[in-house]
Amino acid sequence: MAIDTIAYVDGFNLYFGALKDTPYKWLDLHQAISSRLGPDFNLIGLKYFTAMVIPTTNNPKVLERQNTYLRALSATQPNFTLIKGKYKLREIVRPKLALARWPQDSHPIAPEDYEKIPGYVWVSSWEEKGSDVNLAIQIVADAAKNHSKAICLISNDSDIAGALQIAKNDFQKKIVLLTPWKYRQKIPNELKAPADLLRVLNEVTLKDSQLPDQIEGTPLSKPLAW
Known part of the structure; x- marks a missing residue:
């Protein structure tokens, strides 16, 4: 029987570790994660942690594109939760x-x-603040409430390792580390330690897991710059 799993996505770690400088930013997270987890896991929740970016002179529409993508995720991803951090100067x-x-x-x-x-x-x-703390807290809180049997982390941030250790040792959760492909050669040992499974979110999966250019039933469409 497939194991009920919640995925916790570090949005900026995913972006810089897998999506930046690729044509795959219009990513269907649920499809990509489910594909890499395989049939032994049942993805019952998807929690996405990010902060709203700051437009710049060189990139004035970056916030508009981010908002469009987050709205597309909310419209298409089953059991999707968005948790926001913030930027600090x-x-x-x-x-x-x-x-x-x-x-x-x-x-x-x-x-x-x-x-x-x-x-x-x-x-x-500008530095993104709060997402790693929010993510770690959410992992522990969900584990304590027994919301799932397994945890899938999409990040390469060693600051989250302590939360994974608590979920595994105190609440007997199975831990899957799904590493963005650019970081596959430098996974911190602190993250490897509690992981029951190590997998890579690779370019083939990203390419095969894109949202439709036009989101059905909504005015949302893939930004042209993507």
Whole structure:
């Protein structure tokens, strides 16, 4: 008998680990995950964790495309739940030139002294916050409530490993790690440890698991830029 399974998708980890620079962003998550899980698992829930992106001068329609995709998922995916984090503006130091390097054997530099380093400058950077914490909390909460017999994680973020250990050791859940294909050679040991199964979300699966260009019964369609 197939094992009831909930999938937990780290949206940005999936994007950068499997979808960026590919034509497969219009992804049918349920189909892709079910395909890689196989007949021994019954996907009964899909929880997607992300934050709303910030439009830029170079990419002014990025939020519009993201919203379209999230609405398409809500319209097509069985038992789909969207959990949002947020972006936070952070001031960080970056090299002015790609080849600029601070000597490896140098002493730590105080933040107020960064401007004195040749070739370095302060820049503003948007960082996604909260999704990994939300995902870990949701895994533990669902395991405690016995919502499924198995957990499928689509992420390569080692920060989630503790939640998987709790689900496995305290609540006897089967753990499947479904790794985005670009990360297949660098899966953290912390994630491997609690996993009962390790599988890769590969390019063939992505290609074969695309939503229809036009979502039936809705005005939603695949963005042209995708």
